[in-house]
Amino acid sequence: MFxxxxxxxxxxxxxxSVVGIIGTYWFGLILGTIYTIIFVFMNTKSNFKNILNAILxxxxxxxxxxxxxxxxxxxxxxxxxxxxxxxxxxxxxxxxLEAAFMNTGSYIGGIIxxxxxxxxxxKKNQKK
Numbered sequence: 001m002f003x004x005x006x007x008x009x010x011x012x013x014x015x016x017s018v019v020g021i022i023g024t025y026w027f028g029l030i031l032g033t034i035y036t037i038i039f040v041f042m043n044t045k046s047n048f049k050n051i052l053n054a055i056l057x058x059x060x061x062x063x064x065x066x067x068x069x070x071x072x073x074x075x076x077x078x079x080x081x082x083x084x085x086x087x088x089x090x091x092x093x094x095x096x097l098e099a100a101f102m103n104t105g106s107y108i109g110g111i112i113x114x115x116x117x118x119x120x121x122x123k124k125n126q127k128k
Contacts, residue, residue: 004019035114054118060113066109084101
């Protein structure tokens with residue numbers, strides 16, 4: 001999908017890491033832009049600490065979303081009935097399904113996390 005097999009990377013794990021970076025950097029860029037805009041308009045003396053806490057909240061929700069989605073895929077969804085598109089010849093379809101769920105779960109967690117992070121920042125800004 002990303003054409004990394006044409007890059008002649010010798011290690012499959014490095015290739016998977018490159019795919020992960022290419023596939024997810026944009027989401028962090030969007031979240032970072034949102035936090036930057038909020039940061040500019042905050043009127044507190046501890047801006048850096050608050051924005052760092054909001055980002056940590058956001059990361060925590062993304063990890064939690066990914067973990068929950070993995071557990072759902074692992075224990076409650078079989079690849080035969082999942083509706084997840086897989087190329088013909090996928091060697092480990094259940095593992096692929098779990099990874100696909102983790103990917104989606106991390107995005108959902110990231111979206112929920114930014115909402116919670118913004119609420120945190122607004123409350124911290126109101127207290128000061």
